[in-house]
Amino acid sequence: MSTLTATWDWLADPAHWSGDNGVWHRLLQHLLLTVVCLVLSCLLALPVALVLGHLGRGGALAVNISNAGRAVPTFAVLVLLLLTPVGNWGEGPTVVALVLFAVPPLLTNAYVGMRGVDRGVVQAARGMGMTGRQLMFHVELPLSLPLLMNGVRIAAVQLVATATIAALAGGGGLGRIITAGFNLASTPQVVAGALLVAVFALLVEGGFEIAERLGPAWARGGR
Numbered sequence: 001m002s003t004l005t006a007t008w009d010w011l012a013d014p015a016h017w018s019g020d021n022g023v024w025h026r027l028l029q030h031l032l033l034t035v036v037c038l039v040l041s042c043l044l045a046l047p048v049a050l051v052l053g054h055l056g057r058g059g060a061l062a063v064n065i066s067n068a069g070r071a072v073p074t075f076a077v078l079v080l081l082l083l084t085p086v087g088n089w090g091e092g093p094t095v096v097a098l099v100l101f102a103v104p105p106l107l108t109n110a111y112v113g114m115r116g117v118d119r120g121v122v123q124a125a126r127g128m129g130m131t132g133r134q135l136m137f138h139v140e141l142p143l144s145l146p147l148l149m150n151g152v153r154i155a156a157v158q159l160v161a162t163a164t165i166a167a168l169a170g171g172g173g174l175g176r177i178i179t180a181g182f183n184l185a186s187t188p189q190v191v192a193g194a195l196l197v198a199v200f201a202l203l204v205e206g207g208f209e210i211a212e213r214l215g216p217a218w219a220r221g222g223r
Contacts, residue, residue, distance in 0.1 A: 003187055003188060003191060004191075006187070006188035007188040007191045007192050007195065009188070010186075010188045010189055010192045011192050011195075016192075021176070021180070023174075023177065023196065025172075026172060026173055026174050026176055026177055027174060027196070027200065029166075029171075029172030029173045030160070030163055030172070030173035030174045030175075030197075030200065031200075033091070033094070033095070033098070033163050033166055033171070033172070033173055034156065034159045034160050034163055034204075036095065037095055037098040037099050037102060037159050037163070038102060038152070038155060038156050038159055040095070040099045041098075041099045041102035041103050041106055041155060041159075042106060042152065042155075044099065044103060045066075045102075045103045045106035045107040045110065046106060046107075046110050046148070048062060048107065049062075049106070049107045049108075049109075049110035049111040049114065050110060050114060050136065050140075050141065051136075052111055052114075053110065053111045053112075053113070053114020053115050053140070053144070054114060054132070054135070054136045054140055056115065059111045059115065062107065062111070063107060063108050063111055063112075066103055066104040066107045066108065067104050067108065070101075070104050074097050074098065074100075074101045074162055074165060075165055075168070077096075077097040077100060077101075078093055078094060078097040078165055078168065078169060081093035081096055081097060082169060091166070091169075091171050093169055094163075094165065094166045094169050094171050097165070098159055098162060098163060098165075101158065101159070101162060102155040102158065102159050105151045105154040105155045105158070106151045106152065106155050107151075108151065109147045109148055109150055109151025109152075109154070110144065110147070110148045110151055112147060113143075113144030113145070113146070113147030113148050113151075114140050114141075114144045116144065116147065117139070117140045117143045117144055118143075121139060121143070122135065122139065122140065125138075125139045149208075149212065152208075153205070153208040156204050156208065157201050157204055157205050157208075160197065160200050160201040160204050161197060161198075161201050163175065164178060164193075164197055167179045174193055174196050174197050174200065175193070175197075177189060177192065177193035177196065178190050178193035178194060178197075181193055
């Protein structure tokens, strides 16, 4: 029996989809972890990027520092956090590692989007008497929204793919299917877990694509 056939048989077995160790339960854990980390990352990165992009100061330094964090493997960050008091916080180390991983694309895209707004439009808005707050929320933010949302999409897909590391710290998610497969020396289960993660990431990517197509023209970068 080939590996692909055995993998299909594993996925087709209803017993592997139900219960606390089943696919549906692990998928829900994976989704919850991804959403929590994405929301926390947005709360950390977007306000900083929007303010710095509006002011035009310090943004390049912040973006370079955040991008430097991409050079550090998320797994290495997780291991280091497990050795600190944060390691006693249950899912805390995983959440912190994933949030740090998701911040760079959010911060970079939002800042570049804000600075990429036509300066002529900004000057015209100032000439109309808009305050700095009105300018940021009614002119710069709407015009930078396509790039900002692209950063959110990238961060979401990356989180789905990387959240499998939660299993290495004793957490839940689809990564538990993969690690259980390694423990059982079951190649079909490992491949099945990897396929589930890949399909989930593609579905998230497709969901953002559909939302973008169904959204208003100005949110897609239209005039």
